[in-house]
Amino acid sequence: MKVLKPDRKLDLRGEVCPYPVIYTLKELDKMKSGEILEVITDHLPATENVPAAVKKKGHEVLELSKISVGTFRILVKKR
Amino acid sequence: MVTEILEYYKSLGINVFSLACGCAVKVDLKDVVYPALEKIKPELEKLGIILNPREDADIFERTEEIHVFRKIYNLNTPVIDDLDFIPDRAVAVFSVEQRNAFDPETFAQKLLSVYAKLANKVDRLIIGKGHSIIGAKSPEQEIAVLDFIRIEGKSIEGYTLANNCTVRILDPTDKPGSSLQVEAILSNSLNDLFSLGVTENIRICPLFDMPTNELLNEAENNIGNFCKKYNFNLQMTRPLGYGDIMMGATVIGETSKEIPAFKDKIRKGDKILIHRPIGDLAPINLYLAALIHGEEYVNSLGFSLKELEKAKNMVLNVMRKPNIQVAKVISKYCPEFGEKFNDSEHIKETTDISGPGIYVFKEIAEAANVDMRIEKIPLMNEEIVRTTVREFLMPNGTTGTNGAIAIIASEEVIESIYHDLRKQGYRPEIIGTILGKGRGRVLIPENVRELMSSKSLLDEFEVIN
Numbered sequence: 001m002k003v004l005k006p007d008r009k010l011d012l013r014g015e016v017c018p019y020p021v022i023y024t025l026k027e028l029d030k031m032k033s034g035e036i037l038e039v040i041t042d043h044l045p046a047t048e049n050v051p052a053a054v055k056k057k058g059h060e061v062l063e064l065s066k067i068s069v070g071t072f073r074i075l076v077k078k079r
Numbered sequence: 080m081v082t083e084i085l086e087y088y089k090s091l092g093i094n095v096f097s098l099a100c101g102c103a104v105k106v107d108l109k110d111v112v113y114p115a116l117e118k119i120k121p122e123l124e125k126l127g128i129i130l131n132p133r134e135d136a137d138i139f140e141r142t143e144e145i146h147v148f149r150k151i152y153n154l155n156t157p158v159i160d161d162l163d164f165i166p167d168r169a170v171a172v173f174s175v176e177q178r179n180a181f182d183p184e185t186f187a188q189k190l191l192s193v194y195a196k197l198a199n200k201v202d203r204l205i206i207g208k209g210h211s212i213i214g215a216k217s218p219e220q221e222i223a224v225l226d227f228i229r230i231e232g233k234s235i236e237g238y239t240l241a242n243n244c245t246v247r248i249l250d251p252t253d254k255p256g257s258s259l260q261v262e263a264i265l266s267n268s269l270n271d272l273f274s275l276g277v278t279e280n281i282r283i284c285p286l287f288d289m290p291t292n293e294l295l296n297e298a299e300n301n302i303g304n305f306c307k308k309y310n311f312n313l314q315m316t317r318p319l320g321y322g323d324i325m326m327g328a329t330v331i332g333e334t335s336k337e338i339p340a341f342k343d344k345i346r347k348g349d350k351i352l353i354h355r356p357i358g359d360l361a362p363i364n365l366y367l368a369a370l371i372h373g374e375e376y377v378n379s380l381g382f383s384l385k386e387l388e389k390a391k392n393m394v395l396n397v398m399r400k401p402n403i404q405v406a407k408v409i410s411k412y413c414p415e416f417g418e419k420f421n422d423s424e425h426i427k428e429t430t431d432i433s434g435p436g437i438y439v440f441k442e443i444a445e446a447a448n449v450d451m452r453i454e455k456i457p458l459m460n461e462e463i464v465r466t467t468v469r470e471f472l473m474p475n476g477t478t479g480t481n482g483a484i485a486i487i488a489s490e491e492v493i494e495s496i497y498h499d500l501r502k503q504g505y506r507p508e509i510i511g512t513i514l515g516k517g518r519g520r521v522l523i524p525e526n527v528r529e530l531m532s533s534k535s536l537l538d539e540f541e542v543i544n
Contacts, residue, residue, distance in 0.1 A: 014177050016104065016213070018364045018472035022371050042177050044107065045474045048533060053471035070181030 004062055004075055006038035007031065013042045013071065020046035021053045024076070028059060031078045036062065039074040047072050081252045081370065088251070091290050093324070104247050105434060106173075106180040106211035114183035116209075119191050126198035129205045135271040135431060136242040137170055137207025141333050143232025145239060147284055149316055149329075154189045154221040159196045166227035168205040170243045170329055172286060173223050174214035186211070193223045210243050220321050224286060226329040236416040237335040240277050244268040245286055245327025249480060250363060250395055252370070255324045256289055256298030262305050262399035267433065267481040268328040273406035274431040274484045276339055276413050277332040282312040284329040288319040298326065309401060336413035339426040339486075342447040347515035349427065350493040351440070352486045354405045354500050354507050356457040357432055358530070359398060359479035361467040362390040368472055380466050390460050397459070398481045404503045405484050411499070412492060426496070428487040436477030437530075439485060440511070441521050441539045450517030452543075456530060457508045465529045474533035487513070 010027050012020045020041050027037055039050060051061045054076045063075040106112050113133065120130050131137060148163055154175065179185050197204065207228075215221040228241060246264045248255055265283060272281070285302050289295045295318055306313040319325065366387040369377040374384045412426045420427075428447070430439050437456060444451050456477065458464050464476040486496060493509060500507040514522070523540040531537055 014216070016177075017474065018368060018467075021471045022368050026372060042181065044110075044181070045533065048535075049471040049474055052532060056471070069185070070178050 004036060006075060007035040009038045009040070011040045012046070013040055015041070016043045017045055017049065021049050024050050024054060025057065028054065028057070028076065028078050033078055035078050037076045037078065039076065040067070040071065041074065042071045047074070050074055084252050084254065087254070093290065104212050104214060106175065106186065106213060111180060111183050111186050112211050115187035115190060118183060118187045119194070123194055123198070126195060127201065127203040128194050128198050129203070130209070131205060131207045134208070135274060136240040137168065138238050138240050138338060139168060139207065140230060141235045141237040141239045142230040143235060144230070145331065146229045146231065147314060147329070147331065148227050149284065150225050150227065151319065152193050152223045152225070153219065154192050154223055155218045157193050157196050159200055162200055162227065164229055165201065166204060166229050168207045169225045169227045170208040170241050171206055171210070171223055171225050172243055172245060173209065173211045175211065175221050176215045176218070177213045179221070180211070180213045189221065208242055210245065212245055214245070214247060214323070214325060216323070220323065222319070224319070226284060237333055238338060239331065239333050240272050240275060241329065241331045242268065242271040243286065243327065243329040244271070245325055246480065247324050247326070249398070250391070251367065254294065254297065255326065256294045256301060258301045258304065259395055259399050261298060261301035261326060263395060263481055264326045265302065265305055265328055266399065266401040268330045269401050270431045270433060270481050270484070272330055272332045273402045274409070274429045275334070276336060276406055276410035276429070277334045278403060278406045278410060279333040279335065280312065282314055282331040284314045284316050286316070286319070286325070286327045286329060288321055288323050288325040290322045290324065309403065334410065335416055336410055337416060337418065339409060339413050339429050341420050341425070341427045342443070344420055344422065344427045345447045345449050345487055345513055347513055348490060349487055349513040350490050350509050351451065351453070351511035351513070352493050352497060352507055352509050353432065353457065353483045354402070354486070354505050355397070355483045356459045356506060356508070357436065357477050357479055357483045358458040358460065358464040359394045359482060361464040361473060361476045362387065362394050362460055364472045365463055365467045366391040368470070380470065382466070387463070390463055394459055402481070402484060405500065405505065408496060408499045408503065409484070409486065412488065412496060422489050423491055426486055426488045426492065430485050431482060432485055433479045433482030436475045436479070437523070437527070438475070438536060438539065441519065443487070444521050445519030448516055448519065450514040450520040450522070451511055452514055452522040453511040453524065455508070455510050455524065456527065457510065458530070468530055468532050471532055474531065475536055476530045
């Protein structure tokens with residue numbers, strides 16, 4: 001399986017709603033089309049909200065995976 | 080002004096936007112707290128520690144005297160000294176790191192670390208109410224705050240109730256110890272007592288912390304002013320001393336009436352009323368998004384920054400007023416102490432809608448084994464709630480702080496309560512009907528899909544067209 005290398009990383013551990021969505025979208029605004037953003041979160045609702053919010057803006061969710069107990073990685077490709 | 084406040088927080092080394100507003104700071108009840116409690120309950124009972132079933136507040140015998148004293152324990156290296164006196168019960172606040180608030184097993188170990196050791200110091204102790212928050216940034220800050228309660232003297236007709244609640248901050252564009260934040264947060268702690276009609280001998284034992292002496296002084300003054308303004312008794316306590324931002328209280332009150340907890344009396348045709356519209360936290364969240372993203376972002380959503388600021392201030396002004404008049408109305412419709420429940424005179428059930436929003440109706444329906452239909456969901460600002468949810472800024476746009484109180488009773492009682500609340504200047508609405516005995520189904524109008532983005536929450540309801 002191909003390992004995706006992110007262009008930018010956003011560690012949002014410790015952040016709760018509404019901030020994971022806000023910071024993810026803000027970071028994507030700064031990126032170029034086709035670049036990949038890695039978001040790390042330990043706030044469970046963010047694993048639902050962040051992918052939904054970025055998809056709504058037309059970006060692509062490449063991966064949502066658990067990297068340790070309570071911590072998740074979301075990979076987003078900027079449209 | 081807003082810029083100045085944000086700069087002020089920055090100067091303290093605080094990223095104010097990382098402080099959860101409202102109740103987002105709580106450890107997840109459904110998936111973490113309740114399973115953890117179920118897991119440790121049998122073990123603790125063998126040790127003499129009894130965890131009360133989940134209720135809005137701890138309810139116990141009313142006596143001539145009640146004493147409260149506080150102990151703070153670190154969860155990772157708890158040192159439990161001998162207690163100053165033998166307590167009858169306690170209410171607890173657990174503050175953990177986010178990584179330990181995720182799975183029931185890890186969280187259960189945190190609770191056990193203190194309770195199991197405490198069992199060596201007491202023969203029997205009831206933990207009447209617990210509150211768990213994600214408030215620690217390091218293992219040193221992971222703490223349990225236990226307010227031990229001892230009742231003394233002769234019994235008095237009625238009940239004593241205790242509750243605790245903390246919030247880190249409500250409005251990050253205001254100073255953390257400001258009168259507005261203090262009033263709204265302490266009112267939120269009191270709301271579970273008020274929802275049960277408790278208004279006598281209200282006592283507030285603040286649970287707070289601030290990063291500077293200046294902020295501590297301001298918070299202390301405003302706590303004192305709030306108690307004076309509403310004639311509440313203040314049992315001043317020392318700040319936690321971790322230099323973090325936290326505000327809340329253990330609150331105690333008494334009633335000479337029966338408690339409005341008659342779930343078994345809920346019948347087909349009963350009505351559901353809320354004392355005011357809900358959805359308080361959405362305007363605050365959308366305003367915060369506007370500050371971070373810039374005005375262009377909110378303009379693209381159809382709002383101006385000024386408009387959002389006004390909406391945010393409006394909800395905060397509602398939140399800062401304790402719901403004591405609602406409590407007095409509720410008390411009026413409760414049986415006298417020892418008197419039997421009467422369908423045509425009394426309230427059957429009440430609850431505070433704050434944290435879980437409309438999910439509270441699912442909890443009531445399940446606990447009472449009834450099915451209900453919610454016909455409308457009145458909101459403080461529907462457009463803002465819908466936008467906040469559509470932008471995925473909140474999974475549940477119906478949540479609040481010091482929120483609305485829901486009341487269930489027969490139609491004639493609800494009509495009468497409705498008029499009493501109107502006279503007090505509230506905006507009550509009758510929002511639903513009990514369909515009869517059932518499996519806890521909650522039928523809800525289709526627009527709920529615009530008020531909640533969380534699929535797991537929506538799945539709890541039956542959406543009707």
